[in-house]
Amino acid sequence: MGKFNDTLSKYRTEKNLIIIFIISFAILGMLRPSQFLTLSNISSMAYQMPEFGIFTLGMMAIIMTGGINLSIVTTGTFIAIISALIMTSEFAVNSPILGIIVGLIVMIVMAIVTGCLNGAFVAYIGVPALLGTLGTSSLFQGIGLNVTKGGAISGLPSQFMAIGNNDILGIPIPMIIYIVVIIFSHYFLMRSVFGVHLHMVGSNPRASEFSGIDIKKVIMKAFIYSAFMSALAGMVMTARYNSAKVDYGSSYMMQAVTAAVLGGTDISGGTGSVAGVVIAVAIIQVVTTGLNIIGLDRNLVDISIGLILIVVLTLRHFSEVSKNKKLIEKRRASS
Amino acid sequence: MLKNILKKKEFTIFLMIIIFSLIVTVLNSNFLKIGNFVDIAKGNVVYGIMAFGMLVVLISGGIDLSVPANITLSSVICGELLVKTGLSLFPIILVCIVVSGLVGLINGILITKAKLPPFVATLGVNSIIMGLVLYYTRGSMITGLPEWFRDFGVMRLLQVGDFNIPIQVVFYIVAAFITYFVLRHTVFGRGVYAVGGNPLNAARVGYNVDQITILIYVFSGFMMGLAAVVNTSVLQGVNPNTYAGVDMTVISIAVIGGASTLGGVGSVLGTVLGTLLMGVLQNGLIMAKISSFWQEIIMGIVILVAVSADIISRKREQAKLVHVDVDESEEVL
Numbered sequence: 001m002g003k004f005n006d007t008l009s010k011y012r013t014e015k016n017l018i019i020i021f022i023i024s025f026a027i028l029g030m031l032r033p034s035q036f037l038t039l040s041n042i043s044s045m046a047y048q049m050p051e052f053g054i055f056t057l058g059m060m061a062i063i064m065t066g067g068i069n070l071s072i073v074t075t076g077t078f079i080a081i082i083s084a085l086i087m088t089s090e091f092a093v094n095s096p097i098l099g100i101i102v103g104l105i106v107m108i109v110m111a112i113v114t115g116c117l118n119g120a121f122v123a124y125i126g127v128p129a130l131l132g133t134l135g136t137s138s139l140f141q142g143i144g145l146n147v148t149k150g151g152a153i154s155g156l157p158s159q160f161m162a163i164g165n166n167d168i169l170g171i172p173i174p175m176i177i178y179i180v181v182i183i184f185s186h187y188f189l190m191r192s193v194f195g196v197h198l199h200m201v202g203s204n205p206r207a208s209e210f211s212g213i214d215i216k217k218v219i220m221k222a223f224i225y226s227a228f229m230s231a232l233a234g235m236v237m238t239a240r241y242n243s244a245k246v247d248y249g250s251s252y253m254m255q256a257v258t259a260a261v262l263g264g265t266d267i268s269g270g271t272g273s274v275a276g277v278v279i280a281v282a283i284i285q286v287v288t289t290g291l292n293i294i295g296l297d298r299n300l301v302d303i304s305i306g307l308i309l310i311v312v313l314t315l316r317h318f319s320e321v322s323k324n325k326k327l328i329e330k331r332r333a334s335s
Numbered sequence: 336m337l338k339n340i341l342k343k344k345e346f347t348i349f350l351m352i353i354i355f356s357l358i359v360t361v362l363n364s365n366f367l368k369i370g371n372f373v374d375i376a377k378g379n380v381v382y383g384i385m386a387f388g389m390l391v392v393l394i395s396g397g398i399d400l401s402v403p404a405n406i407t408l409s410s411v412i413c414g415e416l417l418v419k420t421g422l423s424l425f426p427i428i429l430v431c432i433v434v435s436g437l438v439g440l441i442n443g444i445l446i447t448k449a450k451l452p453p454f455v456a457t458l459g460v461n462s463i464i465m466g467l468v469l470y471y472t473r474g475s476m477i478t479g480l481p482e483w484f485r486d487f488g489v490m491r492l493l494q495v496g497d498f499n500i501p502i503q504v505v506f507y508i509v510a511a512f513i514t515y516f517v518l519r520h521t522v523f524g525r526g527v528y529a530v531g532g533n534p535l536n537a538a539r540v541g542y543n544v545d546q547i548t549i550l551i552y553v554f555s556g557f558m559m560g561l562a563a564v565v566n567t568s569v570l571q572g573v574n575p576n577t578y579a580g581v582d583m584t585v586i587s588i589a590v591i592g593g594a595s596t597l598g599g600v601g602s603v604l605g606t607v608l609g610t611l612l613m614g615v616l617q618n619g620l621i622m623a624k625i626s627s628f629w630q631e632i633i634m635g636i637v638i639l640v641a642v643s644a645d646i647i648s649r650k651r652e653q654a655k656l657v658h659v660d661v662d663e664s665e666e667v668l
Contacts, residue, residue: 068454121639126646128596130398130454131586131638138583139635145628254462257455267455299470306462313459314449 013264017279024283028290035293043172045289047164047240050178051233052252052259053281057185058229059256060277061222064189064202066269067122067129069226071114071137073253076234077246078140079110083235084153084244087160096157103160107231114140115227119220144246154243164239174236181232186274194221203270251302258309259284267313284308344593348608352615359619366622369497379614380507381566383607385581386588387514388558390606393589394518395551396531396598397453401442402582404464405556407575409435409563411468414477414573417484424487424564432560438464439556443549457552461582468575477573488568503565510561515603523550531598587638588613595645613637 029037055072062069083103086092092099114136121132166173189195200208201218209215233252238244263280265272284305291301359366385402392399409431416427438460445456490502518524526547529537538544567573592609594601616637620630 121643125643126650127639127642131590131596131642134583134586135635135639135642137635138631138638142628142631142633142635145631146626149628254458257458261455267452297470299466301466303463303466303470306459306466309455310445310449310451310459310463313451313455314445317450 011275013273013276014279017263017276017283021279021283021286024290025286028286028293032290032293036290041289041293045285046172046175048289049281049285050172050174051236051240051249052255052285053178053278054181054229054233054236055249055252056256056259056263056277056281057181057274058226058233060260060263060265060272060274061189061198061225061229062129062133063257063260063265063267064198064269064272065129065219065222066202066205067133067219068257069118069133069223070130070253071118071133071140072226072230072233072256073249074137074140074144074246075111075114075227075230076237077244077248078144078234079107079114079231080234080238080244080248081144081147081153081246082110083107084156084238085147087157088153088155092157096159100157100160104235107235108228111227111231112224114230115224116220118227119223122223123216123219141246148244148246150246152243152245156238156242160239161242162239164236164242174240177232177236181229182274182278188225189272189274194218198222199270199272201269202266202272254302254309255284255288255305258305258312261309262312345602345605345608348592348605348612352608352612355612355615355619359615359622363622363624366619371618371622373497373499373501375611375614375618376504376507377501377569378618379610380501380503381562381569382581382584382588382613383507383610384510384558384562384565385585386592386606386610387510387603388555388562389585389589390592390594390601390603391514391518391527391551392453392555393586393594393596394531394598394601395527395548396534397446397548397551398586398596399439399442399457399552399555400454400582401438401457401461401464402555402559402585403578403580404461404468405435405438405559406563406566406581407468407578408438408464409560410567410573410578411472411477411575413564413567414480417480417567418477424484428561428564431563432557435556435558435560435563436553437556438559439552439554440549442556443552446552447545447548465579472575474576476575480567480571484568485571488571503569506561506565510558511603511607514558517554518603523547527551528599531600533599583634583638584613587634587641590638590641590645593645595649596642597646597649 035041055076058072059069083106086106087096087099087103089099092102118133118136121127121136122129125132127135163173163177168176187195189198197208197213197218200211200213201215205215208218234244234249237249241248259280260272260277261267262283263273263277265277287304287308288301291304292298356366365371385406389399389402412434413427413431416422416430422430442453442457442460445451445460446453449456451459487502491499492502492505493500516524518527526537526542529540529542530544530547530551534544537547588609589601589606590596590609591612592601592607593605616633617630620633621627
């Protein structure tokens, strides 16, 4: 029992998030039981959530370094557009499987290239992450526009479409990809040597440099991880829509920041938890889908996402202040 | 004297404008016509005015990502007031400036009192305000502005042949002088540089850092309000869907103009030249018949190169400083 309590207090953020999830699910379920609590709605959420969750994990890793990645969605769509171009080219039409394999290889290569580009600007030149990724975001979007001329690339092989729309034993394939990504991310960001370094660099870059950590390498790796997540989410999104376009998923940017912060990631870097972010993603997904079902205007849903971000951060700041005050009083009383 | 001018960042920007203009002129001789330059000026004063707001924010070491929502908000208010009320120009400008200033006030309070990092606070405020405005307008355009405002929009001063000064440029010049005066000749302005250089030192010297920070974002808001009215006079209508991503342009202008993203550095003259360079660049691309799809790529490259160049030159300066210290100690020995 003592051990159980220890675990509970260690995972306090996650516990609170689960409670929030249950409450929001229950409220929305009660408001529109006939639409919200249906199998088709829950399954459509299960198809939508993975791409959003994978984007958010990519965002979280960069926020943990103390930066932000404004290029997560544009990286994803950019890579998806190039891969889609290959998969719809002449040789891929003749042998779709080979086309998909080449498309996926290109995706991996491009994830490394785009991640290195962001990482080079931020880690090695020292450009603030916000501006570096704003620049590359515009660059990727521009190239994507040039390739597609503003339209959509469609007519992807049906085997590829299956990734976004089929299920195995009732579990949607995007969900299976998401679960694999979650397990990998948990070990990579929380348990591996790199993960420990990531936490250290985010909380105190100077001290980590003096303790022999190559900060630049850590930030670089975080950006490559982030680009991989973007590429994966972009591919899942493309498979789901069966087409690739520059402005797909543009609302995920803001939602990813909000979900990452709600999930307990410290906006100034250092702390973060994959489990927390995964639950936060589920909360945001339930809230946005629920508000849509209630018939709230899309713009009002955007407002609520912005409000959640600001309210969570403000509450966190003031709870920190009151916690510190209590600590000071405690020390004063004891001395 | 000449050496000092040559060394200045502003001179480098000026040189880039000349070189780029020459290239475009070779490709299309229409570029050099006076009428084209008047068009460039009229088309870019709005970005220029917004860039003054961003300049002040960047000098303080912050960033304002609420720019798109803020100008959309004031543009819609400006359009609604013009269509639905009989208010004249100056009350409308006043209302827009106050409303956008209030958005800045919210930014400032979130940044100083709730200790939100500037980019998160302004990003959140942007999504909230933008959502509200788009919900209110349903994304539809506001047209049918009154006759007098249309006349005002095409007003030109000092007409000599092809040369003239569009009324919007007058507003730009006023905004430039106000920003210059505020930054150079007020305690607040010196405080902006102090806070951007080192907030802790600024507080120790006696600046009220919180108060200055709030005022910085309010000032940025003021500029957005003014820019909204000027933009409405140029376009003679309001389309609330066109401002997303305008923050990118505005930040680019300020950064090209020499404002450091690390804070503490930046000048009005630099920002004016940055606006001119951006205007010449965009006009030149059209004149050279380069597809508009390329514009975004070039914008991305411009911002990356400008920020990187600033950071690299700063690092070099710091390395030099370290060198000087070592040399001096050797002399003492």
